[in-house]
Amino acid sequence: MARIGLVGFGRMGQAILPRLVQSGAPVMVWNRTDKTKLIEAAGAIPASSPSEVVKNCDVVLSFLFDDAAVEAVYLGPSGLFSESCEGRTFIEMSTIKPRTIEAISCAALARRAAFVEAPVSGSTAAARAGSLLVLAGGAPDEICAVTPILNLFARRVVHMGPIGRGMAAKLGVQLLTYSYWLALGEAAAIASSSGLPIKEFLEVLADTPAALGALRGKLPAILGDEKDVAFSISAAQKDLEVIRDHARLLDVQGAMGESVFGQYGAAVRSGLGDDDIAAIVAFASKRPAHSQAQQRDITSENK
Amino acid sequence: MARIGLVGFGRMGQAILPRLVQSGAPVMVWNRTDKTKLIEAAGAIPASSPSEVVKNCDVVLSFLFDDAAVEAVYLGPSGLFSESCEGRTFIEMSTIKPRTIEAISCAALARRAAFVEAPVSGSTAAARAGSLLVLAGGAPDEICAVTPILNLFARRVVHMGPIGRGMAAKLGVQLLTYSYWLALGEAAAIASSSGLPIKEFLEVLADTPAALGALRGKLPAILGDEKDVAFSISAAQKDLEVIRDHARLLDVQGAMGESVFGQYGAAVRSGLGDDDIAAIVAFASKRPAHSQAQQRDITSENK
Numbered sequence: 001m002a003r004i005g006l007v008g009f010g011r012m013g014q015a016i017l018p019r020l021v022q023s024g025a026p027v028m029v030w031n032r033t034d035k036t037k038l039i040e041a042a043g044a045i046p047a048s049s050p051s052e053v054v055k056n057c058d059v060v061l062s063f064l065f066d067d068a069a070v071e072a073v074y075l076g077p078s079g080l081f082s083e084s085c086e087g088r089t090f091i092e093m094s095t096i097k098p099r100t101i102e103a104i105s106c107a108a109l110a111r112r113a114a115f116v117e118a119p120v121s122g123s124t125a126a127a128r129a130g131s132l133l134v135l136a137g138g139a140p141d142e143i144c145a146v147t148p149i150l151n152l153f154a155r156r157v158v159h160m161g162p163i164g165r166g167m168a169a170k171l172g173v174q175l176l177t178y179s180y181w182l183a184l185g186e187a188a189a190i191a192s193s194s195g196l197p198i199k200e201f202l203e204v205l206a207d208t209p210a211a212l213g214a215l216r217g218k219l220p221a222i223l224g225d226e227k228d229v230a231f232s233i234s235a236a237q238k239d240l241e242v243i244r245d246h247a248r249l250l251d252v253q254g255a256m257g258e259s260v261f262g263q264y265g266a267a268v269r270s271g272l273g274d275d276d277i278a279a280i281v282a283f284a285s286k287r288p289a290h291s292q293a294q295q296r297d298i299t300s301e302n303k
Numbered sequence: 304m305a306r307i308g309l310v311g312f313g314r315m316g317q318a319i320l321p322r323l324v325q326s327g328a329p330v331m332v333w334n335r336t337d338k339t340k341l342i343e344a345a346g347a348i349p350a351s352s353p354s355e356v357v358k359n360c361d362v363v364l365s366f367l368f369d370d371a372a373v374e375a376v377y378l379g380p381s382g383l384f385s386e387s388c389e390g391r392t393f394i395e396m397s398t399i400k401p402r403t404i405e406a407i408s409c410a411a412l413a414r415r416a417a418f419v420e421a422p423v424s425g426s427t428a429a430a431r432a433g434s435l436l437v438l439a440g441g442a443p444d445e446i447c448a449v450t451p452i453l454n455l456f457a458r459r460v461v462h463m464g465p466i467g468r469g470m471a472a473k474l475g476v477q478l479l480t481y482s483y484w485l486a487l488g489e490a491a492a493i494a495s496s497s498g499l500p501i502k503e504f505l506e507v508l509a510d511t512p513a514a515l516g517a518l519r520g521k522l523p524a525i526l527g528d529e530k531d532v533a534f535s536i537s538a539a540q541k542d543l544e545v546i547r548d549h550a551r552l553l554d555v556q557g558a559m560g561e562s563v564f565g566q567y568g569a570a571v572r573s574g575l576g577d578d579d580i581a582a583i584v585a586f587a588s589k590r591p592a593h594s595q596a597q598q599r600d601i602t603s604e605n606k
Contacts, residue, residue, distance in 0.1 A: 098497060121511040133511055158507050160499060168497030169504055172490030173513040176483065179559070180513075183482035186557035187475030190546070193553040194401060194471030196463060201472055204461050208424040208436055209520070210476040210483075214512035243493065250496040254489035254587060256482075259562045284557060 001025050004149065005057030007050055007073055007080065008064040008094070009035050011230070012120075015127035016063070016153045017042045023152050028056050032069070049078035054085050059149055061118075064094040066238050074104050081107055089114040091146055095174065097242050098164040099249065105138070105163045114142040117163050118150060119170035123230045125217065131155040135173075137166030171243045178236050179260050180212050181277060184222075185284020192285065199223055221278030233280055234273035237264040304328050307452065308360030310353055310376055310383065311367040311397070312338050314533070315423075318430035319366070319456045320345045326455050331356050335372070352381035357388050362452055364421075367397040369541050377407050384410055392417040394449055398477065400545050401467040402552065408441070408466045417445045420466050421453060422473035426533045428520065434458040438476075440469030474549060477542045482563050483515050484580060487525075488587020495588065502526055524581030536583055537576035540567040 004020050006013055009031035020027045021043040029039045030047040039046040047053045050073050053060055060080060064070050070092065074080045080090065090108055092101060092115070101117050108115035116138040126132050134150050134157040136143045143159050150157045160166040184205075191201035202222065206215050220226035240261040247253040267273075267283045307323050309316055312334035323330045324346040332342045333350040342349045350356045353376050356363055363383060367373050373395065377383045383393065393411055395404060395418070404420050411418035419441040429435050437453050437460040439446045446462050453460045463469040487508075494504035505525065509518050523529035543564040550556040570576075570586045 121513065123512075126512075133507075135507065156510070158510075160503065160507070162498075164497060165494075165499045168494050168499050169507055172494045172504060173508060173511050175490045175493070176486050176508070176513045179482055179486035180479065180515075182557075183479050183559045183563075186550070186555070186559050187478045189555040189557065190478070190550055190553065191468075191471050191475045193555045194467060194549075195465075196468045196471050200463065201475060204436075204438065204463070204472055205476060205479070207459070207461075208476050209426075209429075209515070209517035210424065210479045211516045212483075212512070213514045213516075217512070246497075247489070247493055250493065252489070252492040252496045252589070254485075254492065255562050255566060256486045256489050256559075256587070259558050260486075263558060284559070286555070 002058040002149065003028070003056060005029070005047075005053035005060035006044070007053055007060060007062040008032075008069070009039065010063065010065065011124050012093070012127055013063040014038070014042075015124040016061075017044060018128070019130055019153045020044075020061075020149075028053050050074075050080045051078045051082045054080050054083055054088055057088070059089045059091065059146060061091045061093060061149075064096075065235070066094070067096045067100045067242070070094055070096050070100060070104065074107065081111060084111075086112040089116065089142065089146055091116050091118050091150070093118045093120060095119050095170055095239050095242060096167070098167045098171075098246055101137075101167055102164050114139075114145070115163070116142050116146055117166045118146075118157075119167055120154070121170065121173055125230065127153055134158065135160050135166040135169045137161060137163045168246075171239070171246060174236075174239045175243050175257055175260070177212070177214065178240060178264065178277075178280075179256055181280045182260055182263055182284045185281040188281060189285035198285075218278050221276050222281045224282075226278075229274070229276040231277050232273065233264060233267050233275055233277055236277050236280070237261075237268050237273070240264055305361040305452065306331070306359060308332070308350075308356035308363035309347070310356055310363060310365040311335075311372070312342065313366065313368065314427050315396070315430055316366045317341070317345075318427040319364075320347060321431070322433055322456045323347075323364075323452075331359050353377075353383045354381045354385045357383050357386055357391060360391070362392045362394065362449060364394045364396060364452075367399075368538070369397070370399045370403045370545070373397055373399050373403060373407065377410065384414060387414075389415040392419065392445065392449055394419050394421050394452070396421045396423060398422050398473055398542050398545060399470070401470045401474075401549055404440075404470055405467050417442075417448070418466070419445050419449055420469045421449075421460075422470055423457070424473065424476055428533065430456055437461065438463050438469040438472045440464060440466045471549075474542070474546045477539075478546050478560055478563070480515070480517065481539050481543060481567065481580075481583075482559055484583045485563055485566055485587045488584040491584060492588035501588075521581050524579050525584045527585075529581075532577070532579040534580050535576060536567060536570050536578055536580055539580050539583070540564075540571050540576070543567055
């Protein structure tokens, strides 16, 4: 049985760990900040560095925040590539620039390690339920070899082509999702300013062909009935920066991507970075500011 | 049995007429341009003016292109309101400005006629299949009275509130759909420029939470395998003008709506107005211009 390593223990890492542990394989986890107790409580072994994970595991999954974190974890001191990693397999699941993942993939090849990109579609709930969609890129034999491990948390593993194509598919999927939540904010503003309560609008919308697959699951968060942060606006802004950078590199940038990037940036600057992405709907509909202003008016009248 | 009138015999009017006729009710149809043969072939009676429809029918459905057409048909010479229409019921299904529909609704009230707004979600295929969603606005008793007629082509009639709220919901739904197709074009450009064929990208996308409800049905048209025009880019541009006008009136306009409006306008100016809305995806991904340019290069080389 392959020994599994997990590098990066954020929201998604925490969501898949129980599924890795339940497989019966020994699992070792490293995180930049100390999460020893959480890791041990989940039945895994904490590691003191990425290199310790490589020494003790056959397959290393990586789920990190951004390009800088991925580069530091693979190439930095005590990083995944700081010791011999011949015969090891690395599965990179972070959403990062295709050129970064291509560079890491080349570095893995030079070290005689296998390397698969495996960005996922689906959020923390799908990860916990084992229903993520993996957009795999890499050599077909290497993807096939790790598919049993991916299937511990995925309902489907799609082979998109060589390294970079899985990431390109993921960036496209993310651009669509982020655009949709913004447009939903504007649509909700039109509805509510016309006297139609947002909840009624959203419930009808969910029954039209204009409903996004992700809409029903996000309704409680959009309406403020669910406070759990599944995916933050800061993380979306980071993804949009990756999308914009990649689109510019390919000379295919468009007006939507630029506009969406600008508005998520504005939301982060206004202090919403740590909120769930559902908060972007209220931000785009300018509801909370409006309601607060009304609240203040009412309060001062009562004084 | 109520005698049914239909005013406006464009794509949607043509799609619902067979369902009205199949109910067994006598149906009279008027269209701005002569479509006598099409109307008779469908088993309905052609009328020479809107006022002739009012004289001969109890309930008049109207499915027109834009605000100007609606105003002319109701208020113009030989229009629906040019003769007594006391006791008649008007069902307005066009996507127009909420303030226009409110004005027509007031004019109907002054004439002791019933008036219901009934914009629909769903395209020609849904209309033919009787599976439209009706976003009804108006007095509850008037909506209830016409629901059996709406159910001839609808799977569901939702009562959104007084006149204007059904239209506000429809405008929100349309803004979302039009934004999505544009973002899809940019996402597809990123994927294809990264070496991932658009067809593969779209097929994977359709299996993610980033899939719009309408996506699967539009895939053949987006990929160029289906040439039937279900809804034109010009019609979308007209809707976006209505959306922008209404949003400005409410002082809720946002960056997405402005950007989307601008890009559909650019597509119309580049000659795509009569194409199906699916063509906006290729326009946004800049594929056809690119392919045509390549084609020309190849042709000139061959000379």
